Amino acid sequence: MKYPPQNKAPKDAKARKDAQPVICYPIDTLPRPDMGTYTKARENLILIDQVQIPPRDARCFKVPAGHFFRISCPDGPQVGDLNLWNANNISERFFSGKTRALHGTHVSTGDQLWSNLPYMRPMATITHDTLDWYGWDDFGGSVHDVIGTRCDPYTNNVLGGNDYHYCCHSNLTRALASTQKLDLPKTETFVHDVLNVFMCTGFTHDTHQYFMKASPVRQGDYIEFFAEIDLLGALSACPGGDCGSSHSSEDAACFPLNIEIYKSVGQSLVNWNSPAPSSYSGSHGMG
Ligand SMILES: [Zn+2]
Numbered sequence: 292m293k294y295p296p297q298n299k300a301p302k303d304a305k306a307r308k309d310a311q312p313v314i315c316y317p318i319d320t321l322p323r324p325d326m327g328t329y330t331k332a333r334e335n336l337i338l339i340d341q342v343q344i345p346p347r348d349a350r351c352f353k354v355p356a357g358h359f360f361r362i363s364c365p366d367g368p369q370v371g372d373l374n375l376w377n378a379n380n381i382s383e384r385f386f387s388g389k390t391r392a393l394h395g396t397h398v399s400t401g402d403q404l405w406s407n408l409p410y411m412r413p414m415a416t417i418t419h420d421t422l423d424w425y426g427w428d429d430f431g432g433s434v435h436d437v438i439g440t441r442c443d444p445y446t447n448n449v450l451g452g453n454d455y456h457y458c459c460h461s462n463l464t465r466a467l468a469s470t471q472k473l474d475l476p477k478t479e480t481f482v483h484d485v486l487n488v489f490m491c492t493g494f495t496h497d498t499h500q501y502f503m504k505a506s507p508v509r510q511g512d513y514i515e516f517f518a519e520i521d522l523l524g525a526l527s528a529c530p531g532g533d534c535g536s537s538h539s540s541e542d543a544a545c546f547p548l549n550i551e552i553y554k555s556v557g558q559s560l561v562n563w564n565s566p567a568p569s570s571y572s573g574s575h576g577m578g
Pocket residue numbers: 372441442458459460528529530531538
């Protein structure tokens with residue numbers, strides 16, 4: 292937050308503030324996915340598995356590398372909080388912050404979900420998004436953000452709320468604990484900042500605070516991903532429902548979400564390979 296300043300502006304304040312912004316991470320040199328191949332591959336998909344996420348709860352799912360998965364809204368408007376891990380090594384996980392630095396605050400078709408250091412590779416590529424028409428609204432809001440972290444009982448507690456056990460953080464923790472047969476304290480260290488699927492968010496124009504508003508998602512909408520590596524995912528149907536009013540409580544109307552996993556049949560992916568982890572040496576200048 293920026294409170295009223297305690298210091299006088301210097302004489303050259305205007306010149307300093309007029310310095311032109313520079314994009315931190317221009318993506319001209321970023322290896323880009325071959326969307327033509329993915330478009331062709333998704334023309335012949337067969338459904339091989341599906342998982343329903345109950346309201347205010349989460350479930351894990353697995354997607355083999357080279358398969359597609361869709362998160363869809365089968366009923367009322369509902370926001371989902373997504374975690375992704377390398378199915379063979381859950382220390383490699385989705386890196387929301389770097390994905391944001393590379394692709395901006397909200398993602399859509401053609402953007403990739405990157406993994407944490409030292410792996411730093413695309414875990415998934417977004418191949419279709421039925422909400423791509425939304426763009427930006429007059430409040431500066433958009434859908435599918437990589438700004439938020441996930442609702443959690445700790446923040447709720449520090450803000451003066453009661454202990455609430457069905458925040459996305461807890462839902463994801465329970466789902467991962469039962470899938471991986473890990474105890475809760477250990478599991479919690481693997482739960483990470485999310486992709487907020489279908490959530491409509493932004494920063495207020497005046498105070499630049501994180502806001503949410505009713506999601507534009509409707510029955511039948513979906514966002515689709517191509518799994519670049521073997522994925523273990525977990526999705527929570529947020530207790531905030533469409534996140535138009537509140538979260539971290541039982542107040543909002545909540546609905547299920549669906550995960551559908553598809554295999555591409557045909558020859559489109561015969562020359563496709565999983566991306567390798569970062570080729571950085573890892574020496575950090577020592578030795
Ligand atoms: Zn949530």
